[in-house]
Amino acid sequence: MEAIITYRPDAQKTPGLYDRILTNEILRDICVRVTGQDRFTVVRDTSTYNRGRLVIIEYRGIKSFVSLSEVLVEGRNQSVQSIPTAINLYYADCYSNKTLYYYFMPHSGNYFTDYHLFYFRLLKTAGVVFLNILRYYPADINAFESIDELIDERNDNRKTNRSNNSSFISKTSDKVQIYAKTYGASKYESTLLAIAAAAITDRPIDLYNICEQDLTRLPQSSLNTINAIGNISIYDTSITLEKKRFISLARNNEFRSPIYQRNLLQKLGRKRCVLCGCEIPEIIQGAHIWGVAEIARDNHFNDDRKFDHAISGENGLWLCQNHHKLFDSHYLSFDMDGNVLIPGNLRTEYGQFIHAITKNEHLDNLIMTDNFKWYLSQRNSIRDYSCYQCLFI
Ligand SMILES: [Zn+2]
Known part of the structure; x- marks a missing residue:
């Protein structure tokens, strides 16, 4: 039986990109790693451009979503920006027998900074399977085993440059809280943090999206993913909104601020x-x-x-x-x-x-x-x- 490998050849801004980087050798390698055999047929889907850098493999009733790494690592956000899209497309697909994989393309640049390794651990915790990391990195990626481990890893880095962190996680007796900014790539990172946390805790998760300026909600595709997972509540807040609450509540000492909690995590660590x-x-x-x-x-x-x-x-x-x-x-x-x-x-x-x-x-x-x-x-x-x-x- 042959696997059917489907991909969309055009990138949003680069026509034919995936025809060029998906050599027969790479397709065969992906096929063997996903299905355990090397016979496949390629289907090029030209109906629209490729989102999530995805290759889809169908074999023996299993649908495998394979998200490809970049081939040039230019910046840490750029290098992982396609993954949330792949995750959202994966969750949006109604096929039940499915798996989401990540495949490292031959690349230049460093894919294994501390930031990347944390991000990959989140992916692994969220259920993503790494197909070929050992070809490029000496160790496998370990999922977080507990919410405490995830919290420590995220927040206990006083000696490194915490100002780069845009999302923080903590817990109380009955809930897990995630504090995240929603601009740029950070909004996707907070979604991934929530998906990973949901995989290792039974507690409800409150995801606070902290908008620096106007209220900018998470993208609808991310909201759909979070809704599909369940157990995660999203609260949008902003400086403007909290300022109003401060003015009305502060004198009675009733002002409680997710932004303050986030700022404390940023300065003090866990x-x-x-x-x-x-x-x-x-x-x-x-x-x-x-x-x-x-x-x-x-x-x-x-x-x-x-x-x-x-x-x-x-x-x-x-x-x-x-x-x-x-x-x-x-x-x-x-x-x-x-x-x-x-x-x-x-x-x-x-x-x-x-x-x-x-x-x-x-x-x-x-x-x-x-x-x-x-x-x-x-x-x-x-x-x-x-x-x-x-x-x-
Ligand atoms: Zn004490």
Whole structure:
């Protein structure tokens, strides 16, 4: 029995591209790897151009979608931009007995940067099968085994350039949250992150799309894919939208912001209490240094600036529930050197308890940026901390 290999020869901007790069040798290699034998017939579908860099193989009742890599890696977004389209087309196909593959074409440029390897792990987790990676890279790609591993890998990279990251993931006791910007290629990355997360967690996933300017929703094809997977809810938000909410809610301290959470993940990395080291994400919270209600009451700034302060990743710490409550209740504070303080007249048992649950004497230098210190000075100017003393004397 022969396999039927179908591809569309024209790229959107390059007629005949796939006739040129899909040599007989490559088609045969793909055929053998997908079907285990080398007999095939080629069908060139000229009805429209090729989206998703796809080759379709039908063999023994199985439909295989093979997405081809670029042949020239020019930029990290460019190099993976066709994959989300392939995923969307794969999910949109109503054939049930199907598999999605990824095939590395002979290429120039580096397909195995840290960014690519993370992206490929997401693909593998989402169910994509790599056909020939070992020809170009010394190790296979491992899927993420748990949502915690995925969260760590995504957010725990303080020493590398996190500003390149546009999407972040965390979880609470009952849900997984994905925070993503929706411009450019990032909107597709957030979709992939959601698909991968859905494959390894039973918890519902909230996907927050954070639009920098106007509300730009995810592409309809991505929405269809997410709907097909289920268990993922999409929330669109934007600076404009959150600013309105801030103005109406901040004074009552009822302002909760996905953008603030995203900014904290960007500055601080994964959720980890700075005082006790607790890493159980369900009980780690973003704690404002200069509180939202205080910001709202301040007379020095207009609403736009106040909002900027309320969502700034510099204006916060990860604290566990205990330390957060102690901090908000002023049982704990920090001096301008980042040392942990408690009230001088605190009941002995309270002090002993706080001492017992607190491991760190002062805040890490990575946290104590000039901007962070400015927020600390705002906080410390509101209340008299002169009778406070260091927790660790
Ligand atoms: Zn703690």
